[in-house]
Amino acid sequence: MKQRKLTPRFIIILIILLVTGYYLYPTFRFNKLNRDEEKIAHQISERMGVPYSYVIENIYKDESILRDKLDTLKNISDEDKKAALELLNQAQGDLREKVLRARKRAIKRGLDLQGGMHLVLEVDLVQLMRNLARQRDARLEGILAKIDAELIRDPQADFDEVVVRHFNEENLKLSQYFGEAGESNATVLAYMSKQADDAINRSLEILRNRIDQFGVSEPSIQKQGSRRILLELPGIEDPSRARDLIGRTALLEFKLVTEPEKAQQFLTDLDKLFAARTTEVDTTEKGDEFQVFDEESAAASDTGDTGAAQPAEENEDILDLSAELVDTGAAAVEDTSAELFKSEAAPFTSLLRGFRGDIAVPSENVSKVRAMLADPEVEKILPDGTQVLWSAKPEIAGDGNEYYLLYLVKRDPELTGSALSDARVDISSGGNRPGSAGQPIISLTLNRTGARKFARVTGANIKKRLAIVLDDKIYMAPVIRSKIPNGRAIIEGSASVEEANDIAIVLRAGALPTSVIIEEERTVGPSLGRDSIRKGTTSAIAGMILVVIFMVVYYGASGLIANVALLMNILLIFGGLAFFGAMGIGATLSLPGIAGIILTIGMAVDANVLIFERIREELDTGKTVWHAISAGYDRAFTTILDANVTTLIAALVLLQFGSGPIKGFAVTLAIGIVSSLFTAIIVTRLIFDYITSRRTLTRLSI
Template structure:
């Protein structure tokens, strides 16, 4: 009796817990828990496949190495005749004089050991050194660029507020993204694809902007544009700027970016903060360049170019640009999440409308109801009273699956509904095995109570074997499957666990309750 009471209490707790988690899906205002998440195919949304241009990450690394190499040579007083990046991402450095050549080779060996000297050619001016990254190092940079892009995009989407996004690597340089429930697809694409490379660079105020727009910018400078929108007419004009190539400070030192409102003009802007090192660099830059213009450049577009009036301490700055509140918020998101290490290209895009998703839900639920009703009728007709117990267990089974989906915040997809329908058949199959065993025991002359106990004990091992092997398959599908396959595996796995519980625990408890204290020689089965 104690054992039965304990099992009954545990069963009641499990069913009530599942009910608590399922309720918000149907009555979202009555309970604080989250509801069952619907997949892209059920609630609509956007499917993207991005390709990370990770070769650009290698180019950026080589460019940065060239800049650092020049700085170190300058510090050590080693003169060179030119250092540049080649189209194949190697570096050519020209030096003359034994002292400079020896100093250069020592510097490369000690401080730039990621580079290897591929060849040395004697020329009229001195010697040409061709440096290059080892193949393994270049591959590591590409791999890390793809992984960093994945994390950056994930951080951006998390801040964007999409429920249950599915973001995963696909191959060596592709990222698959599924955003269920998204409606503003263009805004989402802009947010995901923005490189968000933030730089602070001085404006070249000595060069001629007009001649640069007609020809080639002067050495050491680049022509960039600022987009200005007329708030009255909506017309956008491009304002050209000559910007010095040297990056004084980049977004790598950024610690925060928030939307703020200008008290004077009542317009949104993005306030940014630097870490301790970035704050020191920013203070030095502003102190050394008073009365000069400092351009804030994001993805090779000038957002603002204010005149530095005084040294700015504290590591805070602002980015203005006639933003709407939504544009400022998105810019703050991408700056907080960090820059992409390489540009990304959309190579596949699909949008599922909410109407199609609603049709899928309706048809899926109809299939589940029709299948469930047919099974319920069959069990009652064939097994009579025992069939009714199996039907109660079946309803509880579906409740437990829904509770599991909500509790673990798993995503229900259309194949997931198929998994639930399959589980209905599997759950009844376990009861059929038990009932046939009970019939055999009754036919041998045992009492109903003894027959029920013998039927459950003898069928338990067979049911466990069959369900555990299927559960292993579900785990493998979940681990290695993607998208719809994973959704099917989730509901299949939850369904198997629920079936084991309802067949071996719940059904047995109901039988024991109905037979407890009754001296009957018959059993409705």
């Protein structure tokens, strides 16, 4: 009869173990496939001669990117091309599907184990109010400053209540600055609330787009409260890069560079302005006036003799923003050198150099030049409708020094980022610039409206320069050689694939509707994450070994039964994490979670200690082994259940109201409590019943 009662319990435990194995298998599978994926990516990188990071970035983004690139490569052998194609077929075929399926169902690790960033961002609603205001004055700025100060002191304060109270204190209606004149506070508040919600939702979407394109695996982006956004970015190795990517506004503009004569006259006027303030310098006795653009340069510009660069061989209609860069004057020095201006006496131009026909500022003079250009009088002598912009990054001359370029451009853009439909990173095959082969480039594609405007602008300004301006920094200023009808362009000059990819991401995702403030930031490096895993695993194994030894020494053969249940308990905990993760509930293994597992190890054998002590008491009364075991389990059950239920309640409270590390601890603790109850009471009892059903025991090792 006892044997028949064992069968259902054996079946139940077997089913539970099979289900556990089913949910744990993808984790082991994913780790193996991930290693295979990295190995293939390295092989593709070596065969194609492109950076490994470029392969990882594009291997799953679009199957055609690497294949198209392979077709354009001229400097690799047919054998390498064939091998690379086979590897691509392997990586983008079954392996891709297997990796994605396994990743989705594998145990998810927290930031503290795999490395990454935890960010809490707050959408700056006060700045949004400034943007929405019809007019700004000192009184409004004072009110907004008070609102901002109160929100900083009390982040949980209701935004609408704070705004209304401060405006009432000043006896002002909101409609004086916001909405339509004469509207009630309620109407204006409804309008502002709608704009605030829209700003937060747009910020969420834009941040999600940027992070997704950043290549983060399984990021967490959630709205927290009314003004905050929670970001968890696993696997981030460069926090400053991610921080910059999140906060950038990305205003893309295409602006025409003014004529050389106008720029030359502006430099002359600047010298006159600052020379008039310098009593030591007699401006009437200056030497030759410095010129960036001489008569030959102007003639070249007029006749269109701007160099011999040819259109890119991939597509003659593509505007190659680097290939089109040409010397605009005979006064320009060689590409790898910088030339000292001739006039040492001129207060402004003596700080400048000539570089490829452009105005260059040595890095040591940048602060002086910026201060001079910030002079209010400079604005008065600027040619109408123009502005001065700096290059985004320095140029390295033949002498090894860094030089920043200055441009005089038209203030109003010809096109903006709204005309852009796509921007992606590619690797240059060289084209008409063999030296650029293998370098990262950004391929721009304009939408239909933008393409029409671009065609009109390029057609009307042939032989003029068009500056590519991102956030008031000029990245390129190529010469327009011909009308570009199809709205495609290339930006070269990025120092790395990562830099090019960051620019492309921001261009694609667009601008944030208002600024975001980083309220909280925690960063864990990958090496620290691996170290955490190693130390956590070592602690768990050491604790388990000590518990196993103690149970065997103190309880003999019965201790071995408890140890079997302990091992099964750990297996069930990981199976539970995999199950809830696959169900989308969000169970994640973190460092506090490992602490929860270690705690559960002690709690699991604690239940068996209570049971074994009860069995000893029953044996001391003279009962048989079978009856002592039965009575021991019955008498200990209530105590064990009460202790574990109270702990489970605490774990559920932490799970509901905790966040971050606290939640990770609560998840594993809750799963561990349930599994330890099952293994300590059901599994060990089944083993005892099985042993006693096989033969009659006169004594028990306990």
